Amino acid sequence: MDKQLSWREKCSYGIADMGFNFYWTNIATFLLIFYTDVFGISAAAAASMMFTIKIINAFTDPMIGAVADRTRTRWGKFRPYLVWVPLPLACAAFLTYTTPSLSDDGKIVWAYGTYLAMMVCYTCINIPYNALSGVLSADPQERSTVNGLRFIFAFAGGTLVTAATPSLVHWLGGGDDKQGWQLTMLAWSVLASLLFVLTFLNTRERIAPPAAQQTKVWQDIRDLSQNRPWVALFFLALIIMITITLRTSSAAYYFKYVVQRPDLMAGFVPAYMMAAAGGAALTPLMTRYVDKKKLMMILMSITAVLSSAFFFVPRDQIWLMFTLQIGMGLALGPKSPLAFSMYADTADYNEWRTGRRATAMTFAAATFSQKLGTAIAVAVIGWLFTRLGYVANAAQSEGSQAGIVWLMSFIPAAFALLAVAIMFLYNLDNDKLTQIQSELEARKKERRD
Structure with a gap:
């Protein structure tokens, strides 16, 4: 089995994540403020709806992962979803950003239905795509490189979305914001679909479960629950997603109501994305010299310090806000390629330990925790805004402004420190991974012989 992948295949795999961020970054950065300030849903109702849908959608992840693991086509298990699902996803996204004239209750029903449809379709393509990174190569360093490239494209896509969406x-x-949001989401959806097809055409699946493997879904779930490094990553993803979502979703409110410069959002989030892309690009180099576990702990500690410092930034010190944001981008940029590379390692660990492999389920259950983390973060924002008397498109009270600042500083910093503590549970180092790969390869050779 060839361990080295061509740069064409690596880049072709990675570019799909730019397409995913045409959706994800819009959802994370703009959807809540779209619901409150354009569609006309209260902050409490919008946050409650998004929390509920995220919880429901989180439970669909393992189901879709189980289906993907059991998919058999001449194109592989995971690649076909890159051409099966883009059209339904685009239609659902278009409807999510459509604002029909309805009663207050009707708006809530519409938001629930369309947002759920969009997130389920997103999951149906994103879970197999995540799993694909675990079957392109068995080499841990190649996985770090593939996922590093992937997140360079992801952050580039996020930068493009946050910079261009307000203008689009x-x-x-x-001048009609309702029509503008609808057509903008349609444009992003078409571009994303083209990138998904490009990935399908230029990648190949090389790792498959043992030929005789026949397992039930409950067995896959049981295997994961007994997989210590995967359990650690599950909670890590949950905490990191809370950290990131709190700051990302609060940024639009921070610049609109605290700094009173909403125009700065067009540069603030892209500055983070560009810095994060730089951090992701450095990931394969860093993992050559620093163990993944230690590197993750260092990065999350830096994130906690920089996020805390944001609390003390005066409202007129724009350069300092951007400096801290860029620093956090550099620190958090490597965490995604690191985490996804580590998920693939835990799939190998599971096969080594049990003789069974469930790659898509491994990634699906991981994204379950990410969505749960996003839901918790949005719920925290909605609850805090409601308690502090947030009123859309109006001057905010001192308490409301203070809450927004805390959501940009100390609250996410606390979660970042919790992520550091969780990493003590992760027990796969480079020596252990080398042993696992060697023994798995020996088993495969025995079966061939």
């Missing part, structure tokens, strides 16, 4: 809404809507 204005341009495509001609």
Whole structure:
């Protein structure tokens, strides 16, 4: 089995994550403020709806992972979803950002239905895509490189979305924000679909479960629950997603109501994304010299310090806000390629320990925790805003402004420190992974012989 992948295949795999961020970054950065300030749903109702849908969608992840693991086509297990699902996803996203004239209750029903449809479709393509990174190569360093490239494209996509979306809404809507959001999401959806097809055409699956493997879904779940490094990553993903979502979703409110410069959002989040792309690009180099576990702990500690420092930034010190944001981008950029590379390692660990492999389920259950983390973060924001008397498109009270600042500083910092503590549970180092790969390869050779 060839361990080295061509740069064409690595880049072709990675570019799909740019497409995913045409959706994900819009959802994480703009959807809540779209619901409150454009569609006209209260902050409490919007946050409650998004929390509920995230919880429901989180439970669909393992189901879709189980289906993907059991998919058999001439194109492989995971690649076909890159051409089966883009059209339904695009349609659901278009409807999510559509604002029909309905009663207050009707708006809530519409939001529930369309957002759920979009997130389920997103999961149906994203779970197999995540799993694909675990079957392109068995080499841990190649996985770090593949996922490093992937997140360079991801952050580039996020940068493009946050920088261009406000202008696209204005341009495509001609002054009508409702039409602008609808057409902007349609444009991003079409571009994403093209990238998904490109990935399908230029990648190949090389790792498969043992030919005789026949397992039930409950057995896959049981295996994961007894997989110590995977359990650690599960809670790590949950905590990190809370950390990131708190700051990302609060940033629009911070610049609109605290700094009173909403125009700065067009540069603030892209500055983070560009720095994160730089951090992701450095990941394969760093993992050559620093163990993945230690590197993750160092990065999350830096994140906690920089996030705490944000509390003390005066409202007129824009350069300092951007400096800290760029620093956090550099620190958090490597965490995604690190985590996804580690998920693939835990799939190998599971096969080594049990003789069974469930790659998609491994990644699906991991994204379960990410969505749960996002849901918790949005719920925290909605609850805090409600308690502090947030009123959309109006001057905020001192308490409301203080809450927004805490959501940008100390609260995510506390979660970042919790992520450091969780990493003490992760027990796969480079020596252990080398042993696992060697023994798995020996088993495969015995079966061939």
